[in-house]
Amino acid sequence: MEEVELIINIFAKSFPVLVSLVLSFAGHTKSVIVDGFEAYPKRCPDFNKQKEIKFPCVDAGAGAHGVSHSVVTLAVSLTIAALLPANVTLRGSLLAMLVILLLVLYVYSISWKGELIHLEENLREKLLAKKHEWWARHVVFGITLVLLLGSLLVSFASTIYR
C-alpha cells in the first residue's frame, strides 16, 4: 500500500510536466495555430500552398512556445513539490531556485528576440545532419523529456525525504 501511495505522490507532483510532454508529442501548439489559419484563411497569404506542405512556416515559433511552456510547467511542478510536505532543506533550496527560474523566465519574456527559435532550429538542423530524423522532428519533446526526468527526481526525493 505504501508503494502505491509513493507512486501516486510522485505522479501527482510531476503531472504538469507530463501534460506538457504529451502536448509536445501531439504537436498541440502547431495544430492550434493551423486551426486558426483554417478558420480565417484570408489572413494567411499563400494559404493553399502552405496547407499542401503542412505549414512549415509555423514550426520554429510553435517549437519555441513548446519549450517555454515546458519550463512554466516545470516551475509549477517544483512549486507543488516545495509546498506539499517536504524536507526543510529541499523546500528552502527549491523555493530559492524557483525565484531564480521565475526571474529568468520574466527577463526572457520581456527581452524576447527569438533566440529560443534559433536555438531550436539549430538543434533541429544538427540532428538532421546526424541522421536523427525522428529527434529532429521532436526537439521540444526531447527537451521536455529531460525536464520531466528532473521533475520525477525532485518528486521522488521530496516524497522519500519528507
Next chain:
Amino acid sequence: MNGVGLIGAALLSIGVPLLRLSVSKADWLLTAAALPFAIVGALGLIDDLLLHEKIIKAILGIK
C-alpha cells in the same frame, strides 16, 4: 538572455536542490543523478550570461 539560459536555469533549479538534499542525507546515488542537471544547467546559464553563447555555438557548429 536566450534559450540556453532559460533551459540552463530550468536544469539548475532541478540540480541544486537535489544536490543539497542528497549531500545532507549522504545519498550518493541521488547525488550522481543530480550532478548532470546541476553541471549542464550551470554551464548553460554561464554560457548565456558571461560567454555570449560560445559553448552552445561551438557544439552546434554555428559561426
